[in-house]
Amino acid sequence: MEWLAGGVTAPAGFVAAGACADIKGNGAGKKDVALLASRVPCAAAGVYTTNLVKAAPVVLTRGRTETGELQAVVANSGNANACTGEQGIRDAAEMARLAAEALGIRPELVGVASTGVIGVPLPMDRVSAGIRAAAAALSPEGGADAAEAIMTTDTFPKQVAARLEIGGATVTIGAMAKGSGMIHPNMATMLGFVTTDAAVDAAALREALREATDRSFNMITVDGDTSTNDMVLVLANGLAGNPRIMPGSAHYRAFADALAAVLIHLAKEIARDGEGATKLIEVRVKGAATLSDARKAARAVCGSNLVKAAVFGEDANWGRVLAALGYSGAQFDPGRVDLWLGDLQMMRAGEPVAFDEAAAARVLREKEVVFTADLHAGECEATAWGCDLTYDYVKINGSYRT
Numbered sequence: 001m002e003w004l005a006g007g008v009t010a011p012a013g014f015v016a017a018g019a020c021a022d023i024k025g026n027g028a029g030k031k032d033v034a035l036l037a038s039r040v041p042c043a044a045a046g047v048y049t050t051n052l053v054k055a056a057p058v059v060l061t062r063g064r065t066e067t068g069e070l071q072a073v074v075a076n077s078g079n080a081n082a083c084t085g086e087q088g089i090r091d092a093a094e095m096a097r098l099a100a101e102a103l104g105i106r107p108e109l110v111g112v113a114s115t116g117v118i119g120v121p122l123p124m125d126r127v128s129a130g131i132r133a134a135a136a137a138l139s140p141e142g143g144a145d146a147a148e149a150i151m152t153t154d155t156f157p158k159q160v161a162a163r164l165e166i167g168g169a170t171v172t173i174g175a176m177a178k179g180s181g182m183i184h185p186n187m188a189t190m191l192g193f194v195t196t197d198a199a200v201d202a203a204a205l206r207e208a209l210r211e212a213t214d215r216s217f218n219m220i221t222v223d224g225d226t227s228t229n230d231m232v233l234v235l236a237n238g239l240a241g242n243p244r245i246m247p248g249s250a251h252y253r254a255f256a257d258a259l260a261a262v263l264i265h266l267a268k269e270i271a272r273d274g275e276g277a278t279k280l281i282e283v284r285v286k287g288a289a290t291l292s293d294a295r296k297a298a299r300a301v302c303g304s305n306l307v308k309a310a311v312f313g314e315d316a317n318w319g320r321v322l323a324a325l326g327y328s329g330a331q332f333d334p335g336r337v338d339l340w341l342g343d344l345q346m347m348r349a350g351e352p353v354a355f356d357e358a359a360a361a362r363v364l365r366e367k368e369v370v371f372t373a374d375l376h377a378g379e380c381e382a383t384a385w386g387c388d389l390t391y392d393y394v395k396i397n398g399s400y401r402t
Contacts, residue, residue, distance in 0.1 A: 001258050007143035007159025010174035011197035012239040013039040017137035018149030021130025023078035023116070023123060030078075033130030034149035036193060037072040037103055037138060042235035044070035045206040046111070047213045049230035055082030056092040057112040058231055064111060068202030070235055073193055074099040074131060075113040076122075077152050077178070082228040083119045091122045098128055102135030113191050115152055115178060115229050147176040150191055153396055154178050158269045164258050166251045169242035171198040175262050177232075179270040190217060190270055192232035194262065198255060199238035200245040207247055208256040209234050216263035219295065219384040220271045221303040234259070271385040276392030279311055280368045283321075285330075286381035287374040293330035294382035300328030301371060302386030311369050312388035316360035318346040321371055332375040340372040 009016050018031040046065040048058050064070060074095050081088045096110040103110075114122075137145070147157035161174040179190030200208070213232055238244075245251050272280040283301040288294035301307055304324040310317040318339060326334065335350035342363035345353045363369065369388075 001162050001164045001261060004161040004163055004172070006161040006174060007147055007176045008036055008174045008193055008195045009140050009143035010161035011172040011195045011237070013197060013237045014174070014195045015138040015140055016142040016146040017134040017139060018142065018145030018147070019130045019133035019137060021076070021126045021133070023076055023126055023130070025123065031145060031149035032077045033127065033134050034075045034146040035072065035099060035131065035134035035138060036146055036195070038195070038235060038237045040237050040239070041069055041071045041109060042237045043068060043200050043202040043205050044111070044233065044235050045202065045209045046231055046233045047209060049227055051228050053083065053228045055080055055114060055229040056084060056088035057081055057114045058229060059089065060092045060096065061111040061113065061231060061233070064108060065233070067108070069109065070111050070233070071105050071109040072099055072103055073111040073113065073233060073235070075150050075191060075193070076116070076127060076130070077150050078116040079114060079120055079122050080116045080118045080229050081114040081122050084121050087121055091124055094124060095127060095131065098131045099135065102132060111233055113229070113231055115150065115191055118228060143174065143176065150176065150178040152178065153275050155273055158266055158273070160262055160265045162258060162262055164254060166198065166245070166254060167243040169240045171196065171240045171242055171255070173198070173258055173262050175266055177266040177270060190227070190230050192217065192263070192266060194232065194234035194259070196234070196236045197238065197240040198236050198245060199240065199242050200236040200255065201247065204245050204247045204249070204252055205234060205236055208252070208259050211256055212260035212263045215260045216267040219299065219382065220267045221299060221384070221386045268385050271387050274387035275396045276390040277387035278390060279366070279388045281308065281311055281386045281388065282368060282370045283384045283386070284370065284372045284381070285375065286372070287376045287378060288380040288382070289331055289378035291380045291382065293332070293377070294380045295384070297325050297328045297330040297373065297375070298382045298384035300324045301373070302384040305389055308386065308389035311364060312390050314361055314364040316341060316346075316355070316357065316364060321373065322347065325373060330375065332377040336376040338374040338376070342370055
């Protein structure tokens with residue numbers, strides 16, 4: 001697999017755009033409506049928030065991806081269209097209708113996503129104008145603008161592309177995502193949109209997306225809050241001309257692994273850009289009895305406010321890591337655990353190891369801090385990502401509506 005510049009328009013047949021609709025009404029001039037479309041209908045799959053309270057776009061789009069086909073996605077930032085009742089459902093459907101009308105396709109082929117403030121009705125006059133402007137600006141070079149348009153408290157747009165050979169054909173995968181706060185497994189405030197020109201059966205696409213999401217977005221945490229609006233959509237238009245990928249087929253594994261690599265890249269970027277964050281935290285757990293245990297343990301450490309605060313303060317307080325492992329629900333013998341901060345071993349077979357405090361301080365000054373725990377309980381392993389907890393996180397979330 002080879003990494004490429006670009007994002008959702010890197011695969012053949014996709015165009016995108018971002019436009020300013022001033023949805024928040026503050027005159028800031030920020031792009032806040034994104035439109036993504038394929039030249040032809042696509043096999044489609046989605047994964048959605050586990051929050052019982054689901055935003056109108058999630059309800060609408062989840063129903064549409066059950067058919068396994070989409071051709072376009074329209075998204076807005078600045079307003080979540082969540083907790084907005086029946087009007088919210090009507091507004092989400094109207095967004096799809098407006099996009100479909102501009103593209104000359106059926107409304108049922110348009111997915112809808114929103115992110116922003118909860119409980120405020122969409123200003124549909126502005127949204128409508130934004131959709132029309134985005135449709136007029138659609139371009140194979142519009143991926144970066146679309147990635148910018150879905151941002152909320154993100155500090156930078158997140159996009160990536162990669163290509164690989166499948167059955168003698170060159171297949172490209174492109175993606176963009178947003179997410180900075182309310183990030184917590186499973187599926188939390190984040191939007192992700194993936195495009196590919198691979199020919200993929202809808203069932204294989206669903207399977208690959210579920211697997212990739214479990215390895216990526218479901219392994220990140222910023223603040224322990226799960227949003228009402230999360231979704232990841234993947235659209236595959238088949239224009240690469242590869243042999244059609246079916247569940248369990250010869251080329252399924254190569255495609256699924258490439259999709260996972262793309263989503264892991266974006267997941268790490270989201271964790272790195274957590275609200276107020278200054279450091280990316282990576283937690284590697286190996287030697288777990290089950291994959292579930294490995295994932296629970298890694299996520300617990302990443303989600304520990306005490307661990308996150310220690311990383312921010314550059315304090316090698318490794319006992320907090322062990323405490324998080326202990327309450328994670330993973331089964332292991334504490335007397336067998338090995339623990340490292342970077343390359344520095346902190347614990348061996350459950351006993352503390354003398355370490356160089358100055359060397360530990362140097363590790364904690366890095367922008368990426370890695371903890372590794374070997375539970376010596378089995379053969380399974382998992383990696384999770386998070387960020388440090390800073391004063392700025394409170395400042396950002398104490399004034400979000402303003």
